[in-house]
Amino acid sequence: MEKIVKTLKVRIKxxxxxxxxxxxxxRITGRDTRIIEKYVKIxxxxxxxxxxxxKNGEIRVHKGKLDELTLxxxxxxxVEERRETVPHDLKKMFRHCSHDEFQECRxxxxxxxxxxxRPEATRPPKKRPRRQLINKKxxxxxxLPKEKNNSISRWWVGIRDSLDTWKRKxxxxxRLWLPLEMSTFHQKELKKGxxxxxxxxxxxxxxEWWVYFQLKxxxxxxxxxxxxxxxxSLPPAVLGIDLGINIxxxxxxxxPKKKLTIKEIKFWHTKQWNRINHRYKLKLSRLQxxxxxxxxxxxxxxxxxxxxxxxxxxxxxxxxxxHQFINDVVRxxxxxxxxxxxxxxxxxxxxxxxxxxxxxxxxxRYFRRKLHQWNFSLVxxxxxxAxxxxxxxxxxxxxxxxxxxxxxxxxxxxxxxxxxxxxxxxPICNYTFHSDxxxxxxxxxxxxxxxxxxRTTTITDYFTGQKFSLTHYTVCRGLSHWLQSQ
Numbered sequence: 001m002e003k004i005v006k007t008l009k010v011r012i013k014x015x016x017x018x019x020x021x022x023x024x025x026x027r028i029t030g031r032d033t034r035i036i037e038k039y040v041k042i043x044x045x046x047x048x049x050x051x052x053x054x055k056n057g058e059i060r061v062h063k064g065k066l067d068e069l070t071l072x073x074x075x076x077x078x079v080e081e082r083r084e085t086v087p088h089d090l091k092k093m094f095r096h097c098s099h100d101e102f103q104e105c106r107x108x109x110x111x112x113x114x115x116x117x118r119p120e121a122t123r124p125p126k127k128r129p130r131r132q133l134i135n136k137k138x139x140x141x142x143x144l145p146k147e148k149n150n151s152i153s154r155w156w157v158g159i160r161d162s163l164d165t166w167k168r169k170x171x172x173x174x175r176l177w178l179p180l181e182m183s184t185f186h187q188k189e190l191k192k193g194x195x196x197x198x199x200x201x202x203x204x205x206x207x208e209w210w211v212y213f214q215l216k217x218x219x220x221x222x223x224x225x226x227x228x229x230x231x232x233s234l235p236p237a238v239l240g241i242d243l244g245i246n247i248x249x250x251x252x253x254x255x256p257k258k259k260l261t262i263k264e265i266k267f268w269h270t271k272q273w274n275r276i277n278h279r280y281k282l283k284l285s286r287l288q289x290x291x292x293x294x295x296x297x298x299x300x301x302x303x304x305x306x307x308x309x310x311x312x313x314x315x316x317x318x319x320x321x322x323h324q325f326i327n328d329v330v331r332x333x334x335x336x337x338x339x340x341x342x343x344x345x346x347x348x349x350x351x352x353x354x355x356x357x358x359x360x361x362x363x364x365r366y367f368r369r370k371l372h373q374w375n376f377s378l379v380x381x382x383x384x385x386a387x388x389x390x391x392x393x394x395x396x397x398x399x400x401x402x403x404x405x406x407x408x409x410x411x412x413x414x415x416x417x418x419x420x421x422x423x424x425x426x427p428i429c430n431y432t433f434h435s436d437x438x439x440x441x442x443x444x445x446x447x448x449x450x451x452x453x454x455r456t457t458t459i460t461d462y463f464t465g466q467k468f469s470l471t472h473y474t475v476c477r478g479l480s481h482w483l484q485s486q
Contacts, residue, residue: 004388005196008189008213013179016152017209024176025209028161029200032105035094039109041119042069042088061110071102139198140175153179157198157211180211193217217389236475237340239333240444242347242402242436245374246274248325250436253336254444256478265437268328273321280314322375326382334390341475344387345447347402347439348462349376380463395472398447399463405442406435445482452480 014022043050043061050066051059070090072083090102140158158175193215201210238254253264287310291303336342356363356371384397409416409426410433416426418435425432433441450459451473458467 004217004385006189006193006215006217008186008215010186010211010213011181012209012211013153013181014208016179021176021178022209024161025178025200026202028159028176029202031094031097032108035090035097035102035105036109036112037119038088038090038093039066039070039106040113040117042066043109043113044119059114061113063106063110066106066110067103070106071099141195153181155180155182159198159200178209178211189215234339234341236343236478237336238343238345238444238447238476238479239336240345240347240440240442240447241329242405242439242443243349243376243379244436245370247436248379249329250434250440251329251332252437252440252444253340254441254448254479254482255340258481260441266332267436268325268332270321270325273325276317276321280310280317283310284314322379322382326379326386329383330386330390333387337392342396343447343473343476344392344397345443346380346383346397346399346463347405347443348380348399350401350403350462377463384463394466395468398459398461398468400443400446400450401462402439402443405446406439408438408442410438410441410445448476448479448483451476452483 017025043066046069050062050069052062054060068083069086070088072086072089072091090097094102138160142156142158144154144156156177156179158177161174161176190213195213196216197214199212199214201212202208203210235256237256239251240254241249241251243249247267247269249268251266251268252260253266255264284307287303287307291300291307333342333344353371356368358368380399387397388394406424407415407418409424409429409431411431412426412429414426414428416424418424422435423432424435424438447459451470454470458469459473460467
């Protein structure tokens with residue numbers, strides 16, 4: 001079963017923190033982040049010398065060779081064998097950092113690099129201090145019982161204070177204890193998975209510290225029977241979903257029956273969101289027009305301030321409606337999955353923005369603006385994640401290229417025209433249908449054509465790039481009649 005990494009965001013009670021704790025947090029996260037970033041860049045530029053692959057294909061970094069490139073001091077007792085110069089002398093860059101603290105930052109950077117983190121070529125400078133703690137050895141999350149509960153907080157996180165390092169036969173650190181504002185929602189989410197890492201972030205807009213827990217969540221067991229057992233108790237079905245701009249999504253369910261009924265056709269459409277979206281766009285265009293005028297030079301800073309506030313509010317409202325739309329789609333899919341052995345196929349609009357560039361046919365300025373504001377990748381990612389968390393297996397959720405699905409008849413397969421926006425009429429078989437439903441039906445038929453007329457032994461998911469064997473879809477043999485002209 002596929003594991004999913006979730007991020008749980010918890011606020012630190014900043015009003016309780018003393019000035020010393022806030023300064024301690026700022027120094028730990030700010031300085032250590034810069035050292036870790038420097039270490040990662042050194043490892044990446046000297047990867048041929050420092051890195052080696054294991055038998056499992058994993059990358060391992062040699063820490064001793066990394067010290068030879070970065071630190072002049074060493075544990076060697078002989079003075080003659082000590083290093084006087086190194087190619088990347090971190091002592092000159094960070095004068096107030098001790099040898100032990102350098103090695104702790106080195107361990108974090110090595111773990112980051114081995115887990116797949118790579119520095120970008122044009123990485124912007126970090127505007128906020130942040131530090132990622134890799135494993136649970138570097139922090140403790142405690143829950144005080146009700147008998148020992150105090151007035152400040154019940155939940156505390158203890159972070160290893162790297163500024164206070166001294167030896168007691170081993171490295172010893174004091175812990176910086178931070179009170180958390182933990183609700184019942186956070187406690188339920190913590191029980192669902194296992195905490196793997198923690199990240200501290202400082203928000204400059206609100207001047208507050210936050211904790212981001214990285215949870216590895218194992219989805220619930222699938223309600224489908226395993227492959228060895230017979231799954232013929234439920235009839236097979238394929239749900240084709242076509243994403244759109246005006247209508248968010250349309251779905252057609254192909255079942256062993258040879259006819260489509262109202263139950264097999266579904267639109268996910270909210271008129272309220274269209275009204276709110278139109279209202280926000282009007283407000284934004286008016287403010288942008290005001291800011292562009294020359295006679296508003298005295299009030300420009302106020303207009304840009306209101307414009308930023310309005311954009312943030314519009315983004316939050318849009319995000320909430322996207323989540324509401326995803327919940328409606330998932331609810332419908334779950335109701336179908338109780339009756340059928342279900343496979344979900346979503347159309348992926350590959351290169352849709354390039355096909356409608358400026359100067360091409362049927363490409364207006366208004367349509368291009370709506371097209372560039374269409375965040376279909378976010379919808380696909382949220383839908384896939386929500387279905388996997390509810391017990392769906394990854395091979396049951398596919399995304400295929402939807403090119404040409406809305407411009408071909410879903411009965412005879414011939415290319416058709418659109419006399420009215422939203423309708424498709426076929427002059428050959430005299431069939432008229434909604435264009436979004438035609439696209440959804442053709443997406444499901446395209447999936448079936450990959451099974452019954454295969455060119456390869458695998459089928460590729462366009463969104464994730466995963467390849468699945470055709471043996472997973474042998475249940476769909478009873479749906480071959482949908483490929484015949486009706």
